[in-house]
Amino acid sequence: MFGFENMKISSSAATNPVINLDQGDPTAFQEYWMSTKMKERCVVVIPGWDLMSYFSDKTNVCWFLRQDLAEAIKALHRAIGNAATEERYIVVGNGSTQLCQAALFALSSLSEDKPLSIVAAVPYYSTYEEEASYVQSQLYKWEGDARTFNKPGPYIEMVTSPNNPDGTIREPVVNRGGKVIYDFAYYWPHYTPITHRQDHDIMLFTFSKIAGHAGSRIGWALVKDIEVAKKMVQYLTINSIGVSKESQIRATAILNELTKSCRIKSESFFKYGNEKVKSRWESLRWVVDKTGDKFTLPDYPLAFCNFFGKSSSTYPAFAWLGCNKDKDLKILLKEKYVLKRGGERCGSDKKYVRVDMLGPNKDFQDFLNRLLTIKYPRCFL
Known part of the structure; x- marks a missing residue:
């Protein structure tokens, strides 16, 4: 069979x-x-004199985000219907892993109480624990399973849906008014039914898992609060001084092709x-x-x-x-x-x-x- x-x-x-x-x-x-139809469409040629500046748009909160990538991201989400992009700030990062760290920094640094507890329901993406514990930050602390978490005070819950590793559709577990970071790396129609358009304060996406281009190291966050977006950009600026423009151009070309392919069944x-x-x-x-x-x-x-x-x-x-x-x-x-x-x-x-x-x-x-x-x-x- x-x-x-x-x-x-x-x-x-x-x-x-x-x-x-x-x-x-x-x-x-x-x-x-590699197919005949696609292999020539995403070829990117970059002259030696181009892309030499750190900056893409000094007026944008995310000053290293190229506008054409921002438009390609919004167009694909509209075509798929999996996430709201209106009235949001797009923050681009070196994969969603870096964006997760930026979001933890942003939410915890804006909180009066520190360290913030970080939780996720078991089984959780193993890298969450590693990210929250690796630098031994005084801003936040990994507290493990969200289902058994009973510590008073503010917290951040990581929600991955569909979940990595078990593929289940997830919602927050703690529900005590804490902050939630939604990781929608796999909320795309080849992995799971698109039942509704997600609409949350912080939503993470990754170029790696959409169509397999993990080597480009591109991810993006859709963020409602400008102060959170600014803090995330601050982290990215200190951590890597932005994101490669070459990777952004390649991601733009491929995301545009993905959007076009939604209109052509073959x-x-x-x-x-x-x-x-x-x-x-x-x-x-x-x-x-x-x-x-x-x-x-x-x-x-x-x-x-x-x-x-x-x-x-x-x-x-x-x-x-x-x-x-x-x-x-x-x-x-x-x-x-x-x-x-x-x-x-x-x-x-x-x-x-x-x-x-x-x-x-x-x-x-x-x-x-x-x-x-x-x-x-x-x-x-």
Whole structure:
């Protein structure tokens, strides 16, 4: 059905190269950009004399943001219908990771009480804890699981929806009047139904996970409050003195092509991406089913997608793979030369791992092959 029914379990799997599905390197969509129709459209040529100034627009709150990138961002959100851009400040960063740090700095520095507590519901994106703890800031402090957080005083809750690592649709958990940073890295129609237009004070997006261009290191925040936006820009200025204009120009060209592709069904990136990720999920579920009751995967409800105009399911960029037995699944997979991010890094249990669903085709297919062998260990003899 999905190309794995007649799969033979290779006795040489143990000697195959290590498969690293921990990194989240989104190269699965490369074929789309290499196609005959697309490969010439996003070529960018920059003369040696251009882009030499730090500044893009000295009158803008985000003075290093190019206006053409700002327009491309707003146009794509309008085409998809996933986020409100009106009456907001766009802050561009070196990926959404830097923007998350900028938002933490902005909200905590504007608060009278310090340090602010930082929380996220388990399982959470592992980098949140690392970002909040790495510099040992006196402005904020990581406090762990939002579901068990009961410390009085102001706080910041990180909400990722769809969630990384388990793909669930999330809302704030604490709900005591604190600040919320919404990470919508995966709220795009190839991953999940677009049920409504998000409208929050701080919303983060990343160029990396939309169409796979992680190497450009571009992300953006949609921010309502000008004082928060100014503080975020202050952080970015001190941290990196802005964002590469070359990366902004490339991102502009590609975002514009994504918007154009929404109007041409035969060229739609989001249709292509949805079919690609859906196919991988179907293959993974088939393999998990074939292993009996050893492994688990989350189930996702159907919802009406306003972009596609039909009901569909969620096909996350990561799979939250679980083990029914009390085993350290990360170690179990490592024995098969497969590297995953363990559930403990996400505040959860060692019987879970995060599986990257956007890696190279061969790595994903080899992973499925090795996952099957876990039920048949004698095949390694």
